[in-house]
Amino acid sequence: MTKSYTEDSIMPESQSASTWPDECLSSHDEHELEKKSEEREECDAMAKDADPEDVDGLNRLEEDEDDDDDEEEDGDDQKPKRRGPKKKKMTKARLQRFKIRRMKANARERNRMHGLNDALESLRKVVPCYSKTQKLSKIETLRLAKNYIWALSEILRSGKSPDLMSFVQALCKGLSQPTTNLVAGCLQLNPRTFLPEQSQEIPAHMQTASASFAAHPYSYQTPGLPSPPYGTMDSSHIFHVKPHSYGSALEPFFESVLTDCTSPSWNSGTPTIPFRLIMYYICSIARLYDMEVTRVAGKEGCDQI
């Protein structure tokens, strides 16, 4: 049974940036989950009603049993006897129990995978780029989430405001072409401007600001992945993105944050940019933290004197 999830899972535009993981399920999301849960119950019911005679694996199992029987009947000395406990004869009752057990296991496995997919869907909604039309694949969602976490923790660690370029570079490390384009489109950026290979074209002040982001300790080489675009940063693939107005892209990130949030694109149907606001808050907190540490340190110094 194949179930298609073609329905658009759209993040409501009203969802604020403050709805972070624990509260990230809006009423809309809850409704979606309820709907899915109902679908799954139907699915499970169908599995229960399914004719056990139709289970493919059982046919194979029956074939195995036949083989065993043949072996016994032949009594061929040339073939080594199978060691270990002898297989019990598959009676009709045993067969029936096996079928039921197998169907229950299948239903459990389906539910387990659905749970995993729900978690991934929640993750999609909290990573920077959430598009109505272009849903991130599972693997890309995980990669983007990993980059995002790293980028945010780097901001907290350094207490410095990164520029947009280096932030997006960090986000796009190891992502595929479509995802990189999505991130670029999401930020209304020209992907050319943050390509690692072209970093020498970035103004000097940008490169300085990017320093802490350049060395991505968790960047991976994705060994063993079959083919590009996975695991590569081949820049050629990024050029397919449609041209935008790139004027603000080279401006320092935090100078434009608030104005960007009130720009028309903020409310458009295209991917939202809530993380810009989040970034603003995080960096503000980091600055306050830094100031507080400096203040306390100074005070302790005075006390010691």
Place this chain on the structure above:
DNA sequence: TAGGCCATCTGGTCCT
């Protein structure tokens, strides 16, 4: 049409 992505089934292994 090939390749990517996905859902599902399945058998194996480990744990309770």
Place this chain on the structure above:
DNA sequence: AGGACCAGATGGCCTA
């Protein structure tokens, strides 16, 4: 014994 987890196989759908 039964459930959770995992990886391989398979087939369907979609897109470049």
